[in-house]
Structure formats: C-alpha cells, structure tokens
Amino acid sequence: MSTAIIWFRRDLRLADHPALTAAIQAHDHVLPLYIHAPEEEGEWAPGEASQWWLHHSLEALDTSLGRHRGRLQIVEGPSIDALRAAIRETGATAVYFSRLYEPYLIKRDKAVRQALEEDGVEVISSNAALWCEPWEIATKQDDPYRVFTPFWRNLRTRIDENAPLDAPGSMSLASLSHARPLDELKLLPTRDWARGFGEWTPGEQGAHDMLELFADDGVGHYVEGRDIPARHGTSRLSPHLHFGEISPLQVAAGLRAHAARTKNKPDIEPYLRQLGWREFGHHLLYHFPKTPRENFNPKFDAFRWAKRDRHALRRWKQGKTGIPIVDAGMRELWATGWMHNRVRMLVASLLTKNLRQHWVLGEKWFWNTLVDADLANNAMGWQWVSGSGADASPYFRIFNPVTQSEKFDPDGAYIRRWVPELADAKGRLVHAPWEDEAYLDRSGYPRPLVDLKASRDDALTAYQSLKGARAEAAPVSEE
C-alpha cells in the first residue's frame, strides 16, 4: 500500500487539479497537507486581506475533503521539515504539488525538491495555475515577450486544446497525529476589519458560483460593463484565481460551454484577453524577477519622484484625498478587500503622477489590503500606471479623475455609495465638489489634496527630464 503527499499551496481546489489526479492514480492513499510558512515568502508574505481569504479558503477545502472522510492536515513550516516529518509518519514515497512562479518560491521549491530527492522521495510538480507557463512561450528570437499584444497573439493560439480534469470521484485520505487546527494559524485580523468582506465566498464552490454569475450576466456585455465601477461588470474572479480555487482553463471552458447553450452567443474573447494579462504578468515576473521592487524600464531610475509625503500617503490610504472617485475607490478597497479595475488605475495615477509618490508605496498598500493581491499582477499594474513598466503607458497619459468619473460613473452612483458625505451632491458636484465652496463646507467632505491641473503639469515636466535617457531591462535566464 503506497501513500503520497499532496502539498497544497495556492491550488486550493479538487477539480482540474493535475497534481492531485496524478497522486491518486499512482498511490493508494494521499495525505492532503498544508504547510504554514509565511517567513519563506519574506517581504511578500500574504498581507492581511489575503490572510483573511486564505483562512476561509482552507476552511472550504477542509470541508470538501470531509466529503471524502478526511481532513486537510495543517502544520507549520519550515516546509522541508514539515514534509520530512509527514513522510516519516505516513511512509509516503512521493510528494506532489502545483508550481508557483514567485522568484523566492521557485527557489524554495527547488531546494525542497533537491532535499527530498536526496532522501529518495519522488517529487512531482504540475501546472495548475496558467494556460501556458512562462518558459513555454517566447518570441521567434527565443526571447521573453515584453509587449502584451504579440504575447497574446501567440498565447491565444494555444489555449483551446486542453479540457479541465474532473474532481476525483473517490480517494482514500491519510492523516497526521500532530496536525493543527486552522484557527491556530491566526490568519484572521485581530482588529475590527474585514466585516465588509462578507460579500465574498472564498473556496472552490464560491469560485464556481462567481463564474456562473459572470457567465449568466456579465461576459456578454463585458466590453462596456467592465468600465462601470457602480456595476458588477467584471468577473470578480481575481481572488479565486489567485488562490487556485479555479483554474483559467476551467474559466475558459466554463464560459465557452455556457456560451454554447445560450441563444445569442456572447463574445467571450475580450474577457479571455484580460486573463491573458494575468498570464503576461506571470511571464514578466518569471523572466524579470526584480520587477516587484525595481523599475522594469531602468530609464525610470532617473525619474525625480517628489519627496516622500507621509501626510498625503495617509490621506490617500484613508480615502480622504478630496477627489471623490479616488476616495470612493480607496474606501471600497478598505471595506471589501477589492477595488474595481478602472478605479485602481485612477487611484494609482493620482498617487504616482499627481502626487508623484513612488509606485512601490502604492504597491505595498494594495498588497496588504487586496484579497486578490498577487505579486505578478500587482507589480505589473503599478509599473504600467507609473509608466516604468512593460508596455508602459505613454508619459502623457495622466488620468483626469474628474473626466474619468463623469465618463464611467456618470450619475455618481459609485461615489455616493462609498462617499456618503456626497450622497446629496447635485449634478457635476458629485465629481468635483470643490466647485461650490458653500456646498463643500456643508458636506464635510475634504478639500482636494492637490490641484489637478498644476500637479499634472508638474508631472509632465518631470517626465520631460527622462527624454533621451535610455537603457534596457535584461531578462534573467534560467539557472
């Protein structure tokens, strides 16, 4: 009788799980193991919102395993010690896991693999998170891509081939004598926060429910709907994808199947293209592993950021910048652990361009407060907005939050929802309340932190100074 360990990390599901499927096929029993070792992720250990999600997702996985008369076995790291202890106790001869792409986790997993193989244990890893792994796709010159569109043209031709795997029908689950209760990991926030996260349902079932919702009423008018923050026009699958509660393969297959049995077939391509950005983010992180902290485009190393402004940063975090659409977004983030994509760009543009604060400051705040915080996507997004990234926005693309607000939140429904001080604002005032001094005083809403026009001009001047500078990011090759 043979036993294998299935080492769960961010693949917290049972269906379309190649590692789990392979382990069950080759072994009589599997030990479902989760190792808590945040120190192995260093400065990018999960933030508070992510920990909240993780807690509930582990709980959901445990419940699913309960239907197979087993429990998720939770232990503390270091990972290699925990694996060796589990191997000693169960006599497991193999460890299965799904690959991760953060540079420090690639390094850790390599070390774990090597140590276990020296012990004579078989180690098998799989792809459970991406349509295409970062090293499987390259330009004709065999370089990593740095521009999205050609990357997507290439990737798009490869993603219709595979069908997702079914969840295992039955399996025999092993257990440990020293597993710990989930609560002991203390993943839930101690302060009174995260109550507003209740709209989310972490876990595999929650992920599929969200997909169904999006397939029914969302993907069909995604192109217009995704830009309206007052609506649920986006998929809201990002945290589910981050924790691997659902795979992009399942998402694409699910949308395709749903479209096939709908009368007027919705066009799912624009949404798939957005998932392509998720893949692109992983591609970039793998080939340019320093981009979570350093400019992708080294030309930006010469950029003159404004002096660090703690006061402004605090007001930005609290949603008290005095610019309604920005404050609405920052408050939505604090209340729900999530922010609409369009608004993410606006708050990031204000911080990095109007306030000229370094993009890493915003990246760190998002890391702590987003339930979907993902190193690849977060770094790519901040660098894109600040102009330092791959496929960076042109220097002159500085969002005007008032114009954007009028365009994408025309009646101010989103602002009124998150900024109640402005609930009764009339007409244009909901977007720019400072245009009526008397109203502004009455509302109790703060004056704007910056003059939008003057700060825009300042930012343009600062970007001018980069002209002529040139440099190029060099990819880091394997080994």
Added chain:
DNA sequence: TTTTGAGTTGTTCGA
C-alpha cells in the same frame, strides 16, 4: 541586417 508597423485602458485644445 535592416526595415516596418505597432504599442490596453488619455487629455487638451481649437475648429
């Protein structure tokens, strides 16, 4: 090797 076309999400200004 050289050339060519293109590059997620914008804003402002003047006709």
Added chain:
DNA sequence: GTCGAACAACTCAAA
C-alpha cells in the same frame, strides 16, 4: 456638443 490632431521618442517583434 463633437471631432481630429497633437502630445516624444523609443523599443519591440516580425518579416
């Protein structure tokens, strides 16, 4: 109100 042009120059990817 609507529309088109200007806003830099550079690098990427493919032919």
